Amino acid sequence: GQNIDQPTEMTATEGAIVQINCTYQTSGFNGLFWYQQHAGEAPTFLSYNVLDGLEEKGRFSSFLSRSKGYSYLLLKELQMKDSASYLCAVKDSNYQLIWGAGTKLIIKP
Amino acid sequence: NAGVTQTPKFRVLKTGQSMTLLCAQDMNHEYMYWYRQDPGMGLRLIHYSVGEGTTAKGEVPDGYNVSRLKKQNFLLGLESAAPSQTSVYFCASSYLPDRGGQPQHFGDGTRLSIL
Numbered sequence: 001g002q003n004i005d006q007p008t009e010m011t012a013t014e015g016a017i018v019q020i021n022c023t024y025q026t027s028g029f030n031g032l033f034w035y036q037q038h039a040g041e042a043p044t045f046l047s048y049n050v051l052d053g054l055e056e057k058g059r060f061s062s063f064l065s066r067s068k069g070y071s072y073l074l075l076k077e078l079q080m081k082d083s084a085s086y087l088c089a090v091k092d093s094n095y096q097l098i099w100g101a102g103t104k105l106i107i108k109p
Numbered sequence: 110n111a112g113v114t115q116t117p118k119f120r121v122l123k124t125g126q127s128m129t130l131l132c133a134q135d136m137n138h139e140y141m142y143w144y145r146q147d148p149g150m151g152l153r154l155i156h157y158s159v160g161e162g163t164t165a166k167g168e169v170p171d172g173y174n175v176s177r178l179k180k181q182n183f184l185l186g187l188e189s190a191a192p193s194q195t196s197v198y199f200c201a202s203s204y205l206p207d208r209g210g211q212p213q214h215f216g217d218g219t220r221l222s223i224l
Binding site: 033044087098099102 | 113149150151152153154167199206207209210212213214215216217218
């Protein structure tokens with residue numbers, strides 16, 4: 001079967017750095033997405049990785065290792081507005097997105 | 110910029126009632142999707158459409174029907190609602206998914222409770 005694993009919840013302090021991990025086992029791989037979802041709102045696109053390595057976008061970076069079936073999202077200089085759920089999704093061999101359950105990130109002052 | 114618009118935003122139904130959720134997108138996307146999101150679970154694909162007049166089953170299609178009569182609209186129907194269909198429903202749209210990193214764009218969701 002297809003499986004995406006993420007920690008259920010993480011807590012971090014404002015101004016700090018946090019790394020949210022995602023491991024996956026899917027039938028084929030055509031890219032990995034990270035989305036942010038604030039409570040009661042729609043998921044919004046953060047990043048996309050299809051090749052191994054680090055993609056940086058401002059305070060957010062995303063890393064991919066295809067051989068290990070592993071990705072992480074790195075958030076720097078955390079702000080209170082970063083409190084949200086972060087969803088990892090893998091595009092499988094049929095170009096369908098397989099979604100993880102999401103990681104709820106709590107930011108404390 | 111409207112993007113993806115879903116109606117209604119909230120609805121309470123009684124078991125056995127029927128209803129239709131509406132989704133409209135103004136980005137000229139070919140693909141449209143209906144997901145449900147339940148606590149502790151990832152988004153699960155109900156049905157999707159690769160273009161006007163076409164629909165296909167996703168991971169959890171039972172109890173739902175869809176139609177895409179116009180490219181910009183994708184309708185999700187519940188013929189006889191059941192309590193297990195209590196969920197948050199999201200519509201999404203995208204360009205062809207084999208075009209690299211084209212993301213899916215989501216509507217604000219419909220919160221549906223079945224009593």
